[in-house]
Amino acid sequence: MRQSNLFGKTLREAPKEAQAISHRLLLRAGFIRESAAGRYYFLPLGWRVHERIKQIIKEEMDRVGGQEMLAPVLHPLQLWEETNRTKTTAFELMKVKDRNEAEFALGGTAEEMFVDLIRKFKLSYKDLPFNLYQFSTKFRDEMRPRGGLLRVKEFVMKDAYSFDRNEAEFKKTYELMRQTYKRIFDRLGLETVIIEADNGYIGGEYCHEFVFPSEVGESKYLVSEDGKYAAHEEMARFYLQDKNSQEKILPLKEVTAKRGPTMEDGVKFHHLPPFQQMKDLMMVNEKNEMILAVIRGDLDVNETKLLRLTKSLTLRHATEKEIKNIGSWPGFISPVNLSKKVKVVADNSLRTIRNAYTGANKKYRDLLNVNIGRDYKPFLEGDIAQAQAGYLAPDGKQKLKANRGIEVGNIFQLGYHYTHLMKGSNFIDEEGKEKPYYMGCYGIGLGRTMAAMVEKYHDEKGIIWPETVAPFLVHFLPLGTDEKIKVAAEKLYSQLQEQGTEVLFDDRPDKTPGEKFADADLIGIPLRVVVSEKSLAQKSFEFKNRGENRVELVPVGESLARIKSQSQIIKYD
């Protein structure tokens, strides 16, 4: 490619709205341009990188038997209604109507579409397993796009959907996909951390995020010091340390407590440690059922965990009025003698304390010596506690550290979530009976991956692309206008083209060396080859790898072979 023909220009300064390094560099180097908030043009250079990333993903997906296909971008809205997702994803789902007033969702993920596809076929266990994937533009009406390509409203995602005959078979598929993702990110040169995460509106019981650690990332997670345990903060478990469960159980006692409504007020009033207090959080789910979450006072309720434990679709805090309506009092809520309408959900931490204090469902009245089991029997008990940096990892030895990263990929167990909700998504088993498919799904955002790579591979002058995804392998710069240089340059350029080496040939005649170098550094092509009067005086071309300062003179006659050997794409196995 002749640079004089390349569409897209470098910018000396980044537009001021760009803050993230990847955003600034991609903009400045002429890889992307903004259309509207969270919607970007990929310019020719940017698209070449994007397609290289795509190729790597495709190779790895195909290697493990994935089959690429393509689903429509407009999804019949009825499908989303069938799985309740018009409700659970209301914030992000974009809709359109056609001329017949038929409603469609603009695909933001495609579980329903793929399930709907496979139920159009009568398949048998002999057809299983299979894994279908696509690269397609996804639409998500994000509340706030940010950081250039880091979070956008429209992006190309590789999404894959696996269909297995049962959980045991699925587990193999899941493990295979985990390894495949690891290979993909390894090939891209991104060391990712695999963290446990919440399935959110995607559904299913568990999932893992592939996170590239970075300050500009939005995924907050906790890792043990040895790195063996890593989980998204919304999911992270931790080791519960015992507090006073050796204490003798005392009789329940109600006392007057003229105090404020906060936890600190309780601590001050009773002169007892915070852990001995009970934190009571009144929530309301989508069916207007009231749920009281109770937890040890030194811990916080994790609403994601609460959502999962109670199998709720949505949860919100109850209003003061609602609390009074069920016969309690804000700031003095208690699971003891509470209205039967409220489902009490207790955190495991309440088993680590005895003789707790909390409200008495009356203004200015508190209870002392509250003990789980004796004084109240929770409807559900489980882990609803928010993990924090400094807590012990589940092994009880390592400390947890907080970290941030860019979520570049995600693998989900879906189980029967969709195949139960969507009628007729069954295959025929060995006995001739219909059985639902056991599913998983697997996503990678390409633009975000590209941004993550720039976050990693750059210096103060610009991007430093790894060869695996670089837009070109060689940036060839002739300096000066001398006829000898021109002839030598054109010769090497046509030879490189003949041997199929991807080269960006900076043939712009009116650019000074300084400008060509600056652009080359900014664009970040791995190998820079210069021809100039100086180099020709030594019958050589000058080679320099981006990111290294070492410059090497290579005799003209050997240059072609040298480039060829250097530009062999690294084989990965």
Add this chain to the structure above:
RNA sequence: CGGGGCGUAGUGCAACGGUAGCACGAGUGCUUUGGGAGCACUUAGUCCCAGUUCGAAUCUGGGCGCCCCGACCA
């Protein structure tokens, strides 16, 4: 959606309520050619709609748009 900031030329910045200017870019010509060259000429702009005013980029109201922080996600 809540909070904060901001909309002036392709990009970065100026302009007290009084002629919209500078740098880079782009174009033409000449010179120059190893780290964003020099000279000359040229090109291109106040987000939109109202209002206040003799006069609005500037003040007021509304709209639209963008960025940053939070609640969501590849």
